[in-house]
Amino acid sequence: MGRAPCCDKASVKRGPWSPEEDQKLKDYIEKHGTGGNWIALPQKAGLRRCGKSCRLRWLNYLRPNIKHGEFSDDEDRIICTLFANIGSRWSIIAGQLPGRTDNDIKNYWNTKLKKKLLMSSLMLPNPFVRPPNNINNYQQYLLSSPSPSSYSSPLPPTLRLCDNNYPTLGASRSFTSEGFSNISTNLFNIQPQDQGLGPMQNYQEKESPLIMFGGAGDDQQAASSSSYDEHFMMFSNCGMNNISDQQKQVNLGVSSGDHEIVSNVLDQYNMSCVEEIKQLISTTNLSCNSNLSFFVDENKTVRSEEEKVLMYY
DNA sequence: AAACAAGTCAACCGCGAAAAC
DNA sequence: AGTTTTCGCGGTTGACTTGTT
Numbered sequence: 001m002g003r004a005p006c007c008d009k010a011s012v013k014r015g016p017w018s019p020e021e022d023q024k025l026k027d028y029i030e031k032h033g034t035g036g037n038w039i040a041l042p043q044k045a046g047l048r049r050c051g052k053s054c055r056l057r058w059l060n061y062l063r064p065n066i067k068h069g070e071f072s073d074d075e076d077r078i079i080c081t082l083f084a085n086i087g088s089r090w091s092i093i094a095g096q097l098p099g100r101t102d103n104d105i106k107n108y109w110n111t112k113l114k115k116k117l118l119m120s121s122l123m124l125p126n127p128f129v130r131p132p133n134n135i136n137n138y139q140q141y142l143l144s145s146p147s148p149s150s151y152s153s154p155l156p157p158t159l160r161l162c163d164n165n166y167p168t169l170g171a172s173r174s175f176t177s178e179g180f181s182n183i184s185t186n187l188f189n190i191q192p193q194d195q196g197l198g199p200m201q202n203y204q205e206k207e208s209p210l211i212m213f214g215g216a217g218d219d220q221q222a223a224s225s226s227s228y229d230e231h232f233m234m235f236s237n238c239g240m241n242n243i244s245d246q247q248k249q250v251n252l253g254v255s256s257g258d259h260e261i262v263s264n265v266l267d268q269y270n271m272s273c274v275e276e277i278k279q280l281i282s283t284t285n286l287s288c289n290s291n292l293s294f295f296v297d298e299n300k301t302v303r304s305e306e307e308k309v310l311m312y313y
Numbered sequence: 314a315a316a317c318a319a320g321t322c323a324a325c326c327g328c329g330a331a332a333a334c
Numbered sequence: 335a336g337t338t339t340t341c342g343c344g345g346t347t348g349a350c351t352t353g354t355t
Contacts, residue, residue, distance in 0.1 A: 016323070016349085039340065055341080056324065091343060106344075107322050 013048045017057055021047060025054055026062050034058075060101045067099030071108055079105060079113060 013021075028045035035041060038051035047054065060066075071079075075097055082093045088109075090102035097105065 014325080037340075050325090051340085052326090052342095053324075059342095060323075088344065102343075103323075111321055 011048065012042075012050045012053070014050075014053070017061075021049065022057070022062060025049075025058060029058060029062075056103075060103045065099050066101065068104075071100075071113075075100070076113060076116070079109060083109065 017025075024045055024047055028041070032044070034055075035044075038055040040051070041047075042049045042051055042054050045054070049057075078096055079093055082089075082096060086092060088106070090106045090109075094100050094102040094105050
C-alpha cells in the first residue's frame with residue numbers, strides 16, 4: 001500500500017499555469033498569506049490546483065524579487081564552488097543567490113553550467129604547472145599559453161571536476177568515496193597499480209608540485225608530518241569513517257596544521273587563483289562525512305585524466 | 314519546407330523530515 | 335509516544351523551442 005495522494009488527481013488541473021490562475025494565486029497570497037497550509041490554499045483561493053502545485057508556482061515564479069534571465073559570472077562561480085563542496089544541495093545553493101530558486105539553479109547546472117565547466121576544463125592549461133623561471137606573473141603565463149580558451153571559465157582554472165570513483169592517487173589507499181558528493185577536483189597522473197604505495201615514494205620522484213586536499217589516516221599523516229616539501233602537500237581530514245576517536249584527533253590536528261602549510265606553498269607559486277583556493281579551503285566543512293579532494297600535478301598525462309572526465313559526463 | 318535531434322525549463326513525483334494531532 | 339498530515343527537497347519528466355540535416 002502506497003502513500004495517500006495529497007489531492008484527488010482527477011479533480012485538479014495540471015500542466016502549465018494560465019495568467020488567470022497566476023493572478024488568482026498572487027492576489028490570494030498577497031491578501032491572506034499562505035496561512036501555513038498549502039493543501040487548503042487552492043480551495044480558498046478558488047483554484048482547481050493541487051496545493052503542492054500552488055506552492056511550487058508561488059516559490060519558483062510568482063513570489064516577489066524572483067530573478068529571471070542570465071546568470072552572471074559571479075553566480076556561476078558561487079554555484080560551482082558550492083557544488084564542489086556540498087553537491088546537489090540546490091536549496092542551500094539558492095540561499096546564497098538572492099532571487100534565484102533552487103529549481104532554476106538545478107536546471108541551469110544540468111543544462112548549461114556543467115557543460116560550460118567541462119569545456120573550460122578541457123581548454124585551459126593546468127594552472128598548477130610551475131611557470132618557467134623567467135615568468136613571475138602567472139596571469140601573464142596563462143595569457144601566453146598556446147591553448148587559449150574560447151570559453152569563459154566559471155571557475156578559477158584550478159578547479160577541474162571529475163568522478164571521484166576514478167582511481168585516486170597512491171596516497172589514498174584509505175580514501176573512499178563514501179558520503180562524498182560525486183564531484184571532486186582531481187588532476188593527477190598516478191596509475192592504478194601505484195595505489196597503496198604511499199604518497200612520498202611516488203611524487204618525490206616526479207619532482208612535480210603536487211598539492212592534495214584529501215586523504216586520511218596513514219596517508220594524511222605521512223604527507224603532513226614525515227616529508228612534506230614543495231612537491232607534495234596535503235590538507236584534509238576526510239574519509240574518517242570507521243576509525244577510532246583517537247585517530248580522528250590525530251588527523252584533525254594534522255589537517256589544521258596543513259592549512260597554514262598549504263597557504264604558504266600557494267603563496268610561492270604566485271598564481272592568480274591562490275585566493276580562490278584559500279577561500280575554497282576555508283569554506284569547506286571538512287568533517288568525517290564530507291570532504292574535498294583536490295589533486296594537482298604538473299605531469300603531462302593530465303590530458304588523459306581529462307578524457308576520463310569527459311567520459312563521466 | 315519538413316523531419317528529426319537536441320536543448321530548455323516549468324511542473325510533477327515521491328521520499329524523508331518536521332509539525333500537528 | 336505513536337500516528338497522520340504537511341512541507342520541502344532533489345530527481346525526473348515531458349511539452350515546447352531551437353538548431354541541424
